[in-house]
Amino acid sequence: MNVEMIVIDQQQYLILKEIPYHNIRFVFLSNVMNPDDVLIRKRIRDTNQYIPLESVEEVHLASFLLYNSI
Secondary structure (H helix, E strand, C coil), X not given: CCCCEEEECCEEEEEEXXXXXXXXXXXXXXXXXXXXXXXXXXXXXXXXXXXXXXXXXXXXXXXXXXXXXX
């Protein structure tokens, strides 16, 4: 199993799942030291930039995609 971690705001996060949608990937993360700290970020195609979601609609879309991927 290949586990990938990234650092955001000096905290290590484990990538739990990535879901592609058009030109972006929604990335679901959990803090390595605090599993109650979870994030959803988006990654633009062909970059390693993890950008916060910009609207409530993006949160709803990411949640919908995650729910339908289970």
